[in-house]
Amino acid sequence: MKSTISEFDERRAAARIAELQQQVQSLQQQLLQAQKMSSVGVLASSITHEFNNILMTVINYAKMGIRHKDAAMRDKSFEKILAAGHRASKITTGMLSYARQQGDRREPMDLVPLVEDVLVLVEKDLQRYRVRLTTKFDDHPFAAVNSGQVQQVILNLIVNARQAMEQGGNLTVSVRQNKEQGQAELSIQDSGCGIPPEKLRRIFEPFFTTKTADEQGQGGTGLGLSLARDIMEAHGGRIRVESAVGIGTTFTLKFPLIAAPVKPVVAQTVR
Ligand SMILES: Nc1ncnc2c1ncn2[C@@H]1O[C@H](COP(=O)(O)OP(=O)(O)O)[C@@H](O)[C@H]1O
């Protein structure tokens, strides 16, 4: 029997492989987006509560402004309403920019504002679970990043940290640069339950989770850290973890450090 593979078959196989590769890529993209949305889902209840509080502020100060005719009181009411409106808009802007699907492009970014945008989203959730947040932004290192993807990693790490502190605790988020090693570093440290060594070996595996569904049906997917590692590798960076049972856990993201872009000099008009 002849078993030569015709050129036709070969071409067909090559076309099929290309097709499958495309499908895998598209599924990976979808998985990334789905995981991103599920991590926002964890925050939904806290964000809704926060919006309710903001609306109560708006309603109460509007009532006060209507009731009191004196200008000073009305000014104060308007100021409170305005501040509440700004706060609400900061949160929705943060949500929208977080949820936006972005391509694969990486751009030079200061890591500090990148983290700050995520903190706006989690602030309430942390308060609600009695987690005290400390930020240490010693430097403003730049790295070439896809901001959506890196924010997804940061949010995952913060949500994991909060979930590890059931009785409340301390969360420290730091950004610094390590010039000798040419690295921009971002670390997220919690005072939670810690991870025993036999589990520590497995936490980056896809679908590894120790979380069972809570009353809101939100368990773990076990995808957060596995995607975090993929995203860090795509950035030429690394993710490191240190943990001690009963003391807490620190995750550190390391990116190749790049020079801060030179700000364009704005021409001054001479009068
Ligand atoms: N900060 C942390 N403290 C304690 N355990 C953690 C922490 N972060 C991750 N883990 C452990 O790693 C597992 C995998 O995390 P992850 O990939 O984000 O999946 P998920 O959060 O859906 O369970 C968690 O289920 C948990 O057991």
Ligand SMILES: [Mg+2]
């Ligand atoms: Mg997680």
